[in-house]
Amino acid sequence: MTATEEKGPRPEMQGREGSAHETRGLTFDALRVRAQQLSLREQLERQHFLLARLNAASARLLQAVEQGDVYEAVGEIIGNLIGSEEVAIFRHHSAHQTFLLVWSVGVEKETLHQFGLGAGLIGRAAHEGTSQFRNRRPATPLLPHEASLTACIPLKLDREVIGVIVILGLLPQKNGLEWADFELLKFLETYGAVAAQLQNLQKSSVKP
């Protein structure tokens, strides 16, 4: 055993070690605070971006009600903010107990012009009134026209399903739906329905 080991560090080293320890402590604290700052800032930015998307979507829906192009607006919102150019919108026809296609982009109208309650994932969205996401139900058998399906969003007024938004393929650079997309789709589920119903009422009220 050396003298140093017996007595601990030499006095001149003790001072230096203490200082180094302090510096390491300060650096660690500074890093911790910095990491916390970044995390909090990221939370605020994420919220800001989500609200920016929701704000833009609601402004477009309001404009659409005035212009009478609610379905186009929903398609534009999905195209620009979510990233799909394959969208179909259906309205419920109570007389026929079916959902008929009222607007679409990038979709073969012949194969997807109507559907009934409960048939496939689209029919399930209409029947249960809940959004259906293909990646959350990988075992569910799909109907032929649902092969490229990503999501089905019911348009709901209170509990009544008045229509369904069907999103087929996403843009090639989009790997899947993200958290902000789900929030936006939740918004469309309610306010897309409100805007569509308002547009219908406006159109029927101006008829002679």
Next chain:
Amino acid sequence: MGSKKILLVDDSSTARLVTRLIFSQKSNYVLLSAVDGKDAVERAHAEKPDLILMDVMMPRMTGLEACRILKHDKETSKIPVILLTTRGEEQFVQEGYESGCSDYLTKPVNDTELLDLLKAYLGE
């Protein structure tokens, strides 16, 4: 340092509004807007923006056509043009660069990616 002028060109009012809201946290950017390529060429001449952020698929004049015109005009040729498109495939990106654009972003725009790219061209 003064504010930087960005000309945002998109026929979709949703896209224009969301970009405006994203930029609202950056007080040093002044955002101008145009609704198609033809409008963009006119506004670029009138306003001389520091950067143009332009959609590709638009009525009247596409972003690619507008970019070619701007790059062939000595008054606007030095303005960086960033094209925004839904088509991220290589051939579309190549076509974009051939039109003279400085950069290319695919839709839906990633907010952080967009702000970082603008910072790279315009500084903090």
